[in-house]
Amino acid sequence: MTITDQVLGPMLRADPARPRITHYDDAAGSRVELSGATLANWAAKTANWLRDELDIQPGDPVAVLLPPHWQTAGVLLGAWWCGATVVTSAAGAAVALCGVDQINEVAGSDELVALGLDALGMGISVLPPGVRDFASEVRVHGDTFQPGGSGPDTDTVLASARAQATALGLAADDRLLCITGWDAETPGEILLAVLAADASLVQCTGTDLGAQPRRCATERVTVTLGVEVPSLRRAG
Numbered sequence: 001m002t003i004t005d006q007v008l009g010p011m012l013r014a015d016p017a018r019p020r021i022t023h024y025d026d027a028a029g030s031r032v033e034l035s036g037a038t039l040a041n042w043a044a045k046t047a048n049w050l051r052d053e054l055d056i057q058p059g060d061p062v063a064v065l066l067p068p069h070w071q072t073a074g075v076l077l078g079a080w081w082c083g084a085t086v087v088t089s090a091a092g093a094a095v096a097l098c099g100v101d102q103i104n105e106v107a108g109s110d111e112l113v114a115l116g117l118d119a120l121g122m123g124i125s126v127l128p129p130g131v132r133d134f135a136s137e138v139r140v141h142g143d144t145f146q147p148g149g150s151g152p153d154t155d156t157v158l159a160s161a162r163a164q165a166t167a168l169g170l171a172a173d174d175r176l177l178c179i180t181g182w183d184a185e186t187p188g189e190i191l192l193a194v195l196a197a198d199a200s201l202v203q204c205t206g207t208d209l210g211a212q213p214r215r216c217a218t219e220r221v222t223v224t225l226g227v228e229v230p231s232l233r234r235a236g
Contacts, residue, residue: 002150003157004043004081007195011036020200022219023070027206030119032070039073041143046078048141051148054095054111058083058149063096063109068182068191068203069117071134076188083151086187100124103131113137160185161192165199168235169223172198176235177216179207180226190225 001009011020016037023032034042050056062084066072075097079086089108090096096109103114113132116124123136164184170176176199182190194201202219204212209227216229225235 001154002081002083002147003154003192004047004077005147005150006154006158007192008036008040008043008077011195011198012040014198016040018200020195021070021073022200022202023068024202024204024215025069025119025206026204026208026211028119032119034070034073039077042071042074043077043081044143044145045138045141046074047081047145047147049138050078050084050095051082052141053137056082056084056094058151059085060094061085061087061092063087063090063093063098063106064187065090065096065098065102065106066115066117067099068178068180068205070203071115071117071121072182072188073191075115075134076182076191078145080151080157081145081147083147083149083154085151085153086157088183088187097134103128157186157189157192158196161189161196164189164193165197168193168225169233170194170197170199170235174199174222175202175220176200176223176225177202177204177212177219177221177227177229178225179204179212 017035019033020036021034062079090106091108093109095111097113098106113134115134124133182188223233223235
């Protein structure tokens with residue numbers, strides 16, 4: 001089974017409506033919450049698009065050059081679902097996905113895709129020639145996905161994520177508030193560790209540190225990463 005099947009499958013069977021990712025962008029003043037079912041829909045759309053439009057096959061390198069964001073979660077899970085190997089360098093990648101501000105810095109991939117990282121998933125109105133807009137292309141694809149095969153790094157990536165979950169002390173039903181990036185030993189490892197532990201993630205970007213204690217209470221956070229909040233356990 002693919003990485004995504006192994007982490008999404010159990011949670012969708014158990015409780016698809018349970019919130020799995022809550023993303024705050026304090027700079028933009030936005031909050032977006034995705035249930036397991038909604039996260040799976042975005043991952044399926046991404047996987048279908050990667051395979052049907054870009055011909056991504058198991059083992060193909062897909063560069064994910066994006067900050068922690070609910071759309072990044074869909075990208076990562078979609079790439080893993082079609083068996084791609086997620087990398088953090090565009091050089092030699094079959095496709096590279098990046099933010100708008102990185103377009104001029106990214107080179108070396110066969111395809112370049114930009115994400116505006118809008119809170120509501122809106123597309124980008126104007127892009128340089130040859131750059132695809134993720135949001136406008138992916139949303140027309142199906143909400144279910146039938147994988148063709150797992151990637152060659154599946155066991156390694158999952159083992160690393162599960163080891164990370166243990167190192168962070170994550171247990172089922174934990175809610176982790178995180179203000180750090182997701183890459184550790186492998187790309188996207190923090191996100192995958194949370195999901196593999198059957199926990200949920202409250203991710204903050206553009207972080208207002210003063211807002212975190214109240215946010216932790218509102219979101220029923222049980223553990224934090226990258227920030228100290230009185231009375232809560234700090235991961236790691």
